[in-house]
Amino acid sequence: MKYIKDINIKDKKIVLRLDLNVPIKNGVILDDTKIVKSLETIKYLLDNNCHILMMSHLGKIKTEDDLKGNSLKNVCERLSELLNKKIVFIENPVDSKIPYILNENQLVLLENTRYMDYPDKKESNCDLELAKFWSSAGEVFINDAFGTSHRKHASNYGISKYLDSCYGLLFYKELEGLKPVIGDNVNHPFTVIMGGAKVDDKINLIKSLLKKCDYLLVGGGIANTFLKAKGYNIGTSLLNEEVLTNVKNMINNYADKIILPDDVTVLRNDKVITCNIQDVKDNDTIYDIGDKTIKKYQSLIDESTTIFINGTMGLYEDERFEIGTKKVLTALAESKATTIAGGGDAVSSINKFNLADGFDFLSTGGGATLEYITDEKINCFEDAL
Incomplete structure (x- = not known):
């Protein structure tokens, strides 16, 4: 796969796949990091007098109701503000104007590509007719959406079959920024900190990471499933019961690597209480790790040379x-280790606490970052990288 600076894009019509999948609540963008990071490639193309059809997904579209809350219209407005340029917004992802839209418009944003997932999952199943239609708008395809690089969708892998293709400036930065946690580049001790709500969609990735890391520090909802697998009472806390057997096997196979909370902060009868994990009661709900666990994790962080974090330790929004x-x-942030964060929640929490300057790299990818670290392959480019 070629790099944007290795091809002639001067005066070209460009189909640009971005990752603008930002958190939105009640129509308000909560964190515009991904939008801001997309600006460099867009400005580079504008400096080369390109006309650009931009596209991205937002959320998951499984039902008709999902269409209402996952429009890119607010994203379009924010992007327009940041660029200080007018952007034409196309509400219908298969509008008949798309093949000709760049003839008279320099900046165009297509509505959420995953609108095409209802009802037939044409985007996610990489419908090639859809990809061919989208590709008809441009002369060159640029993939700058590292966050979806682990998927073969119509808007990335599909379009690349029909146009001269390359990856953009942000994608390049992701590959460079993640080098310290890839293959032989990793300096040990290598610690992975894994948080977030659910373990079921990360189970295979965690297994792969356990083969590479020296320590796996577990927090968030994921820790609940690990604690339950060890026989602890987790009360009414979030649990992925269907993967308990898998988690038990991991704990047995990597007992020396998997580090779990010793104490937790729970909501008990509407009161916030910190207790040892053995003292969690049936009606408690775990929402954070406790002081003992924090100190234990801080100690292991101090011992580490390379650290990767995905997710958070608890319900940090509260x-x-x-x-x-x-x-x-x-x-x-204060560690001397090489520190890399990946995933929306991790990056959002780092930004919330104004700690970004203390990290060596913040990846815009979630699952894509995890899969690249474990598999060391970019699926939407097959074996090109």
């Missing part, structure tokens, strides 16, 4: 349960 995430991130 001030009552932000301490674990804040203190672990602060320890990372």
Whole structure:
């Protein structure tokens, strides 16, 4: 796969795949990091007098109701503000004007590509007719959406079959920024900190990471499933029961690597309480790690040479349960180790606590980052990288 600076894009019509999948609540963008990071490639293309059809997904579209809350219209407005340029917004992803839209418009943003997932999953199943239609708007395809690089969708892998293709400036930065956690580049001790809500969609990735890392520090909802697998009571906390057997096997096989919380912060009868993990009661709900666990994790962070974090230690959006995430991130930011964060929640929490300057690299990818670290392959380019 070629790099944007290795091909002639002067005066070309460009189909540009971005990752503008930002968190939005009640129509308000909560974190515009991905939008801001997309600007460099867009400005580079504008400097080369390109006309650009931009496209991205937003959320998951499984039902008709999902269409209402996942429009890119607000994203378009924010992008227009940041660029200080008019952007034409196309509400229908298969509008008949698309093949000709760049003839008279320099900047165009297509509505959420995953609108085409309802009802037939044409985007996610890489419908080649859809990809061919989208590709008809341009002369060159640029993939700058590292966050979807682990998928073969119509808007990335599909379009690349019909146009001269390359990856953009942000994609390049992702590949360079992740080098310290890839293959023989990793300096040990290598610690992975894994948080977030659910373990079921990360189970195979965690297995692969356990083969590479020296320590796996577990927090968030993921820790609940690990604690339950060890026989602890987790009360009414979030649990992925269907993967308990898999998690038990991992704990047995990597007991020396997997580090779990010793104490947790729970909501008990509407009161916030920190207790040892053995003292969690049936009606407790775990929302954060406790002070003992924070100190234990800080100690292992101090011992590490390379650290990768994905997810958070608890419900950091609620001030009552932000301490674990804040203190672990602060320890990372102050560490002498090479520190890399990947995934929306990890990056959002780092930004919330103003700790970005303390990290060596913040990846815009979530699952894509994890899969690249474990498989060391970019699926949407097959074996090109």
